[in-house]
Amino acid sequence: MGEVIVVTSGKGGVGKTTTSANIGTGLAATGHKVVLVDTDIGLRNLDVVMGLENRIVYDLVDVTSGNCRLKQALIKDKRFSNLFLLPAAQTKDKTAVSPEQMKLLAAELKEEFDFAIIDCPAGIEQGFRNAIAGADRAIVVCTPEVSAVRDADRIIGLLEAAELRNPKLIINRIRPEMVKRGDMMDIADILDILAVDLIGVVPEDESIVISTNRGEPAVMDQVSKAGEAYRRITRRIQGEEVPLMNLDVPSGIMDRLKRLVGFR
Amino acid sequence: MTRTEHVALKGTREGLVLYLDPAADFGVLMKELAKLLQNSVQFLQGASVRCYAGKKEYTEDEHTRLGTVLREQQLELAGWLTSEEVFVQGKSQAYATEDQETRLWEEGMVEGSCLFVERTLRSGKSVQFDGHVVVLGDVNPGAEIIATGNIAVLGALRGVAHAGATGERKASVSAYYLAPTQLRIADLVTRGPEDEADGRGPEIARIKEDQLIVEAAGMNGWRGKAR
Numbered sequence: 233m234g235e236v237i238v239v240t241s242g243k244g245g246v247g248k249t250t251t252s253a254n255i256g257t258g259l260a261a262t263g264h265k266v267v268l269v270d271t272d273i274g275l276r277n278l279d280v281v282m283g284l285e286n287r288i289v290y291d292l293v294d295v296t297s298g299n300c301r302l303k304q305a306l307i308k309d310k311r312f313s314n315l316f317l318l319p320a321a322q323t324k325d326k327t328a329v330s331p332e333q334m335k336l337l338a339a340e341l342k343e344e345f346d347f348a349i350i351d352c353p354a355g356i357e358q359g360f361r362n363a364i365a366g367a368d369r370a371i372v373v374c375t376p377e378v379s380a381v382r383d384a385d386r387i388i389g390l391l392e393a394a395e396l397r398n399p400k401l402i403i404n405r406i407r408p409e410m411v412k413r414g415d416m417m418d419i420a421d422i423l424d425i426l427a428v429d430l431i432g433v434v435p436e437d438e439s440i441v442i443s444t445n446r447g448e449p450a451v452m453d454q455v456s457k458a459g460e461a462y463r464r465i466t467r468r469i470q471g472e473e474v475p476l477m478n479l480d481v482p483s484g485i486m487d488r489l490k491r492l493v494g495f496r
Numbered sequence: 497m498t499r500t501e502h503v504a505l506k507g508t509r510e511g512l513v514l515y516l517d518p519a520a521d522f523g524v525l526m527k528e529l530a531k532l533l534q535n536s537v538q539f540l541q542g543a544s545v546r547c548y549a550g551k552k553e554y555t556e557d558e559h560t561r562l563g564t565v566l567r568e569q570q571l572e573l574a575g576w577l578t579s580e581e582v583f584v585q586g587k588s589q590a591y592a593t594e595d596q597e598t599r600l601w602e603e604g605m606v607e608g609s610c611l612f613v614e615r616t617l618r619s620g621k622s623v624q625f626d627g628h629v630v631v632l633g634d635v636n637p638g639a640e641i642i643a644t645g646n647i648a649v650l651g652a653l654r655g656v657a658h659a660g661a662t663g664e665r666k667a668s669v670s671a672y673y674l675a676p677t678q679l680r681i682a683d684l685v686t687r688g689p690e691d692e693a694d695g696r697g698p699e700i701a702r703i704k705e706d707q708l709i710v711e712a713a714g715m716n717g718w719r720g721k722a723r
C-alpha cells in the first residue's frame with residue numbers, strides 16, 4: 233500500500249510543480265515506485281517540467297471518465313523506469329473531474345505505487361478540492377513573502393478542515409542575503425504564523441530555471457543548491473532526520489574584516 | 497420567642513414584634529393570640545408591639561379587634577411592619593446578593609455569556625458570537641472575530657477584531673500581542689499601530705472620550721515572567 237502526498241500552496245507560482253517534480257524524481261532515484269499526478273486541468277505544466285510533453289496520448293480526464301485504462305495513460309519517465317507521470321488534460325477545465333473520481337483514482341494508484349505525488353493547482357476551489365480528495369498527507373509550499381504566507385495560512389486551515397492534519401511546510405525561493413539584511417521574512421517569522429512542521433528550505437537558484445527549460449529536474453544536478461535541498465527533503469519524507477542546509481553565503485575578506493572590527 | 501401555630505411574639509432591640517400568619521383565618525389568629533398572651537403575661541406588660549403579617553392586609557374591623565386583645569394585656573399596638581424591615585429566615589441571601597452586585601459594578605467587572613475558542617484562528621476563519629469571546633491561541637491575518645461583547649486573545653491578534661458589534665461602546669479588545677490589521681469597537685474603526693508590537697507586552701484597546709485608544713494592560717504577572 234502506497235502513500236498519496238498532495239503538494240499544495242494556495243498562492244500560485246510559489247513552486248508546487250517544481251517541488252512535485254523534484255521530490256517525485258528524488259524518491260524514484262532512491263528506488264521507490266513513484267507516480268506523479270498533475271491535477272491542474274486546463275493549465276498543465278508538470279509534463280513540461282519533466283520533459284515528457286511530447287509523449288502524452290491519454291490524460292487524467294480520460295482515466296476518470298473511463299475512456300481508457302490507467303495503464304494506457306501513464307507515461308514512463310525518460311531517466312527512471314520506476315517513475316511515471318499521469319498528465320492533466322489541457323483542453324478541459326477543473327470541473328471535468330470530481331473529488332469522488334479522484335478518491336477512486338487515488339485508491340487505484342496506492343495499490344501499484346509506493347508514492348503518488350499529486351500536484352495541486354493554485355486556488356481553493358474545485359481544483360484544490362479535487363487534488364486533496366484522495367490524499368493521505370499534505371505538503372504546503374510557501375515563499376517568504378507576506379502574501380504567500382497569508383494564502384498558506386488559509387490553505388492550512390482548509391486542509392485541517394478536510395482532516396489532512398499536520399501538513400508539512402517547504403519554504404521555497406529563500407534568499408539568505410536578503411534575510412540577513414532584514415529585507416525578507418526569515419524562517420522563524422513564517423513558522424510563527426503558520427505553526428506547522430518544517431520539512432525543508434529551498435534557496436533561490438538559477439539552476440531551477442535552466443532545469444525547467446531543459447525538462448530535467450534539479451534534484452539530479454549535483455552542483456545545484458536547490459537540488460541539494462530537494463535531495464534532503466526526499467530523505468526527510470522517508471522518515472530520515474536530516475539537518476537543514478547551511479544557506480549562509482561564504483563571506484569574503486571585507487565581511488570578515490568588518491566582523492573583526494565589530495560591524496555586523 | 498414564644499409562638500403557637502399561627503402567631504409568634506418576638507423580642508427585638510426596638511421592642512416586641514408580633515408575627516401573624518397571613519394565611520390563617522382572623523378568628524383563629526385572635527384565639528391563639530389570647531392564649532399566647534395569657535401564658536406570657538408577666539414580662540409583657542406595658543410594652544408596645546408592632547405587628548407583621550407578610551403581605552396580608554387586615555380590615556378596619558380586624559385592626560380594632562387586634563388592638564382590643566392587645567390592650568387587654570396592657571400592650572399597645574404601635575404599628576405594622578413591612579417585609580423589608582423584618583428579619584425573616586432565608587431572606588439573608590437576598591441581601592447578600594444585592595451587596596455583591598453593587599461591588600461588581602464599582603470594580604469594573606462585566607458579566608455575560610462567553611465563547612471560548614481553544615485553537616488558533618487561521619486566515620479565512622470568521623467567528624461571530626452574541627457575547628464575549630476568548631481565544632486561547634493566535635488570530636492570524638485574514639481571520640476575524642465579531643462579538644457583541646469584549647474580545648480577549650491569549651496570544652497574538654493579527655487579524656480583525658470587532659468588539660461591541662451591536663453598539664456597546666464600553667467593549668474592549670485585549671491581546672498578549674496586539675497587532676491587528678484592523679480594530680473595531682462599536683462604530684469606531686482604526687488601523688493597527690504602525691510600529692512593531694514586540695516588547696510592548698499585553699495591551700487593551702477601548703473607547704475613551706470618543707477615541708479608540710490602546711494602553712498597556714495590567715497583566716503584571718505575565719510581564720514579570722516574560723522578562
